[in-house]
Amino acid sequence: MSEPGKPVLVSLRGASFAYEDGPTVLEDLDFDIREGRALVLLGRNGSGKTTLLRLLSGGLRPRTGRLTVEGRPVTYDRKGLTRLRTTVQLVVQDPDDQLFAASVAQDVSFGPLNLGLPKTEVRARVDEALDALGITRLADRPTHLLSYGQRKRGAIAGAIAMRPRVLVLDEPTAGLDPDGQERLLATLDELRAGGTTVVMATHDVDLALRWADDAALLTPEGVRTGPAAVMLARTDLLRQAGLRLPWGVAAAELLLAQGLLTDAAAAPRTPEELSAFLRADAASPVRADG
Ligand SMILES: Nc1ncnc2c1ncn2[C@@H]1O[C@H](COP(=O)(O)OP(=O)(O)OP(=O)(O)O)[C@@H](O)[C@H]1O
Numbered sequence: 001m002s003e004p005g006k007p008v009l010v011s012l013r014g015a016s017f018a019y020e021d022g023p024t025v026l027e028d029l030d031f032d033i034r035e036g037r038a039l040v041l042l043g044r045n046g047s048g049k050t051t052l053l054r055l056l057s058g059g060l061r062p063r064t065g066r067l068t069v070e071g072r073p074v075t076y077d078r079k080g081l082t083r084l085r086t087t088v089q090l091v092v093q094d095p096d097d098q099l100f101a102a103s104v105a106q107d108v109s110f111g112p113l114n115l116g117l118p119k120t121e122v123r124a125r126v127d128e129a130l131d132a133l134g135i136t137r138l139a140d141r142p143t144h145l146l147s148y149g150q151r152k153r154g155a156i157a158g159a160i161a162m163r164p165r166v167l168v169l170d171e172p173t174a175g176l177d178p179d180g181q182e183r184l185l186a187t188l189d190e191l192r193a194g195g196t197t198v199v200m201a202t203h204d205v206d207l208a209l210r211w212a213d214d215a216a217l218l219t220p221e222g223v224r225t226g227p228a229a230v231m232l233a234r235t236d237l238l239r240q241a242g243l244r245l246p247w248g249v250a251a252a253e254l255l256l257a258q259g260l261l262t263d264a265a266a267a268p269r270t271p272e273e274l275s276a277f278l279r280a281d282a283a284s285p286v287r288a289d290g
Pocket residue numbers: 019020022025043044045046047048049050051052093
């Protein structure tokens with residue numbers, strides 16, 4: 001369920017944005033990032049997901065409206081942007097737009113060095129970030145010689161070395177193999193357990209249903225936000241946002257209709273969970289959760 005009581009860390013109010021000589025991408029948009037809530041952003045190609053994430057992380061400035069961090073308006077001067085970037089870190093869609101240093105460790109150290117932190121602190125952060133992404137052994141490798149998935153992990157390590165309160169990821173699982181996706185989700189779980197709020201844009205509705213507390217759908221009528229399990233069962237909104245129904249929603253409906261499941265919140269969220277659920281059901285003559 002959504003928890004309106006959770007403090008809003010980052011908030012856009014009445015934000016509109018258009019690129020130079022381009023049409024309006026986002027208009028009069030309200031968007032909140034709540035502390036501790038896993039938030040997923042969904043929408044068609046070109047609907048403005050990347051644009052919105054860049055507005056939230058200060059890479060773009062709204063034409064109208066404003067961005068606040070814990071209620072304080074963001075100023076787009078050096079000091080204001082540094083403050084914003086220690087709160088919100090964006091990992092861009094294409095790692096090649098983010099990685100530029102000669103080696104992975106140099107790349108990951110760039111942000112902390114730029115904050116003026118002492119060398120020992122920088123070193124500790126780099127080691128921790130590489131370890132969290134499981135790429136310690138790649139530390140001295142040239143970034144351009146890494147595989148796509150390795151570069152993607154390198155880019156995420158660079159963001160978490162800033163120890164942001166909010167980590168914003170633009171399509172982080174795109175291009176990762178299934179094991180790479182699982183490992184990334186496990187890393188995000190660890191970061192969340194450590195107090196980092198995580199926001200991601202994705203086209204993967206099944207991942208969204210499984211991972212997110214809240215879902216924001218970019219539709220032609222604006223952004224629609226609510227609990228992920230509710231939003232991702234709304235076929236009208238899904239259609240508007242160019243998305244299909246997550247298989248988990250259909251499976252839960254079937255299990256509920258068959259009387260195999262009584263609590264929708266306990267519905268399986270992955271094929272593995274569904275399989276385990278059905279096996280447990282077949283094994284027990286009386287359902288324990290009934
Ligand atoms: N640098 C730019 N200059 C001009 N127009 C841009 C620029 N970047 C994006 N756009 C336009 O802004 C709109 C929103 O693009 P954006 O990249 O935010 O969409 P998206 O939802 O992230 O799409 P995708 O799913 O393909 O990543 C699109 O119409 C796009 O063509």
